[in-house]
Each structure stands twice: as C-alpha cells, then as structure tokens.
Amino acid sequence: MDGFRRLAAAAPFRKRLHNHGQTLAREGRKVQLMEVCGSHTMAIARFGIRGFLPESVALVSGPGCPVCVTDPGYIDAAIDLAGRGVIVATFGDMVRVPGSRTTLARTRAAGGQIHTCYSPMQAVELAQKNPASEVVFLAVGFETTIAPVMAMLDTAIRQKVANLSLLTAFKLVPPALSALIADPEIRIDGLLCPAHVSAIIGADAYQPYAAKQGIACVVAGFEPLDILYGLDGLVQQLVTKNPHVENQYSRVVKAAGNPHAQRIIDHYLQPTAASWRGLGTIPASGLVLRQEFSWFDAQQRHNLVVQPGRNNPHCQCGEVLKGKIHPAQCSLFGVACLPDQPLGPCMVSSEGSCAAAYKYS
Amino acid sequence: MCLAIPMKIIAIEEDGLTGTVDLDGIRYPVGLMLVENPSIGDYVIVHAGYAIEKLDTVEADARLALFDSLAEVYRRESGQEVALVAPLQPGTGES
C-alpha cells in the first residue's frame, strides 16, 4: 500500500491544478470546495495540501467529525448517567469534549466509571463482566460508525446481554450536506465526498447534488495522492462546467454502498430530527432506535431526557463547521483553546478542524 | 476515527461473525458481520473494530498504476526526475 503515499507522484497534480487555476482566473471565477470528512481534513492539514491549490480554488472544511457536531447537552447527559453509578463506555475522543460545565475526563477523575473503547464490542464485554451494573455506550457517529454499533447491538441481543443500552446521537451525512448547500451564506461548488461514509451509503447518494444542484462531487480516499487526485477531479469538473459524481475510491466504495450495513442500520434504527452544532436542527438527519428496540435506548431505560447544553459563547466551532471561518480566525484558537485544553469540540479530536489546523500550522 | 489502512483477514471464527486481521504483524480482533462472504486473505477496511468493506485489489492496483503513469508523464514533459521525496511539509506550495 506504500504506493499511495508516494508523494513524488504529486508533481503532475500540482501542474494540472495550476493550469486549471489559471483557466478559472482568466474567466474571473473563484470556486469553493468543501471536504466533508474529518479524516480528509486531517490529511489535508498534515500533508500541506492547501498549498497545492491555486488562488482561484478555496478549500473549506465541513462538519465531518462526529465529535465536533455533538451538542454539549449530550455530554451533560452522559455525565449525569455516570453520576448515577452507570458505567459509561465511549470512544476516547468523547471524554475530552466540553459539556455545559465539565467533561467526562474530569468526571472520571472524580470517580465516575468511564471506560474508553476502540470498538463498540468492548461495551458488550464490559456489560458481561459487570452483570450487576448498567452499562451505557455513547453511540455517536456517522454512517461509518453507525453500522458497527448496530452490529454490536445485534451481538448483544443474540447473547442476551440485558444490562447494556445506547445513548444515541447518530448523525447522517446527506441531510447535513443538503442543509449546507441550501445555506445562502455558504457557496459550495464542489464536494470532496467522504471515503468511508460513502462505503456504507454508496457513491450514488451524491447524485442529487450533482444532477439537481450542479455541484461537482468526487468520492476520494484518504491517501494524499487520493486527495490531490480528488481535488483535481473536482476542479476539472468545474472548469469544464460538467458537474457529476465521480467515484475515485472504487477500490472500496461501490455505487450502491454496503447493503449488509444498510440493512442492519435500517433494521434497528429510524430517522429523527437531529441538532447539529452550527447547523441547527435538521429534519431526518439523525437516527434513533425503533420502538421495538426501545429497551436498548438509554434515555428510556434510565428515564433521562437529553436537553440542549450550553456552548462556550466565544467558541466559533459552528462557523468553522460551516466553512465560514478558518480555525485561526477564532479569537481563542491557540491562545485559550489548545489541543490539551480544548474549549470547543473542534479542538478535541485529531479530525477536528481546529486540532488539525493547530497541529500542522 | 477512520483507519484507512486495509488489513488482511488471517482467521475467521466458526460462526463467521468474528475473526482476526493482521497489519504488519500486529493482530486485531475484527467483527465480520458487515461484509459479504469474508474469506481468509481478503483485505478489509476496518472501522471501530468492524470490517466495513473489502478492498478491491484490482482497483487498488489500477489506481497505483495510474499514479505511476502520471508521474511518468511529468518526467517526460518536464525532463525532471520525479524522485521519491519525503512527505510534504505543511504549507508546501506551488513554487
């Protein structure tokens, strides 16, 4: 796989992007591309890919990091559960996300039982090892993570694990893209479509944006050459005024996605309105457990209502996630807000725009 | 959260639902429920401990060849050798 990292092969892209950029500049056009996915954001920062782009091509980050779009009220609810003696199992990034008042990391330091997992399966093991306790898994994520969490739930049900439930805050990428595209303050000409979300939903999911809204769409892998090739494809589509969906990551992504993953998601979950940091409430942009499986819903089992939380009023994550400002334009960036003391979620995960911008700037 | 590196399936449990993947000699348990007909030797993309898709190695090789041919065009047109350089430094721009 080393070949994908052979950055020397980037030279032709540099030249092609430069030529395209001159064509756009001659026509007096400036185009804006958005990379939706947090892993793209991180790779773009790490490999200095913005430096490859001509002036007529701007690249902005989108809302593609599940941690970053999580409402502080969700963290408050998880902290509340830990306070009641529930064992909270979560992906590592979540422990540092600021809630309205404190974080899960500080709750753990104060004696709360917070376990970090790299796989949701570890939550099942935790529940089996602690039969006398209730375990709640913090089920956040986009399509790529939703499928594994539902596979875990399927296993838990088959193994009759009764002391495990999910605090869901699942989010779907296409409705968020529709909301961003509809926002008159943001102008998106092209989408660098996420690699692994697309593995689940399929490249065809972006057809409406290209066909109806004239937005160039390229599904690209995570290697630096993939990203450069993807940006090259987007700019090429815009130069030739021929927006369509191009799947450049066909080594993993199929046109219709992964039917197994789609089936398991659909079996357990149904759409609901969800609130996104910066984007507000978007209809049918989240997923909750279907009525038949409400036993596994931590909110119902523990009689808990997730209330909207309070964001740090100076944190501009909402604007960053919409691609309206660059992280460095936030007055707290690198001053009061640092990766080891994040004030907003975008500084927490390595995939967050602020963390990526800080680490590689 | 996304690990983009393909890992190789080296063992599958009897129930076909779990297995082991290998990455450079390091082994990890993996859920196989989300992929169709997983077989030993398949490369899979793993996310949160589950294989979410198999890697199409023919496509992967084709992409590699394409990157190589691009480098070749550059070599011919510019007369410059496209050396295997170290990873780009942040901020490396068009010079």
Ligand code: SF4
């Ligand atoms: S720098 Fe910190 S406070 Fe500012 S937008 Fe980013 S995460 Fe929020």
